[in-house]
Amino acid sequence: MQVLELVIFAALAAVVLFQLYTVLGRRVGRQPEDNAEAERPRAAEPDARRLEDAAQDGVALTGLAAIRARDPGFDVERFLEGARTAYEMVVTAFARGDRETLKDLTRPQVYTAFEGAITEREGEGRTEKVEFLHPPRADFEGAELAGEMARLKVRFLAEFRSRTKGPEGEAVDDKRTAEVWTFERPVASRNPNWALARVDAAEA
Secondary structure (H helix, E strand, O other): OHHHHHHHHHHHHHHHHHHHHHHHHHHOOOOHHHHHHHHOOOOOOOOHHHHHHHHHOOOOOOHHHHHHHHOOOOOHHHHHHHHHHHHHHHHHHHHHOOHHHHHHHEOHHHHHHHHHHHHHHHHOOOEEEEEEOOOOEEEEEEEEEEOOEEEEEEEEEEEEEEEEEEOOEEEEEEEEEEEEEEEEEEOOOOOOOOEEEEEEEOOO
């Protein structure tokens, strides 16, 4: 009887170990593929100390690496979260003609374009409201450091409902947009906020 119990316990242990292996698999311990993965460059999160050493050695850094060398605390995911929020704020502020919000979030040349469109709309006696049907999608497109100015591009895909009122009545339009927005910020500035510097159309 004791031998039978040992056999049963051994079988149960084997089943448990097999289940653990299927769940955890090769992620338990360090594996050869981990080494290969670690060797691949990760543009989004370069090592701050390595970048600083490279900059001191006179190595010309570009893109995210150059920005991280000047601002080691920069985090792409956190930036994208903020950019998505800024996108929604700018779109809704433009629709309702909120000039103050637009001025706080954009560079002068972008604000001038928005303000001109708002003034034209007001002159025609039109109003607009927008409602996002889904959270907009934000994808990192690229980065550059031009002198002291860091610039990052984000591609936005969004679906929203636009309600416009004018002399002829009210219209409701569901829209799908794809745009690349360029945000910029002086790397030496104590102000952590990025400003919208350019808007370009993109393919959906």
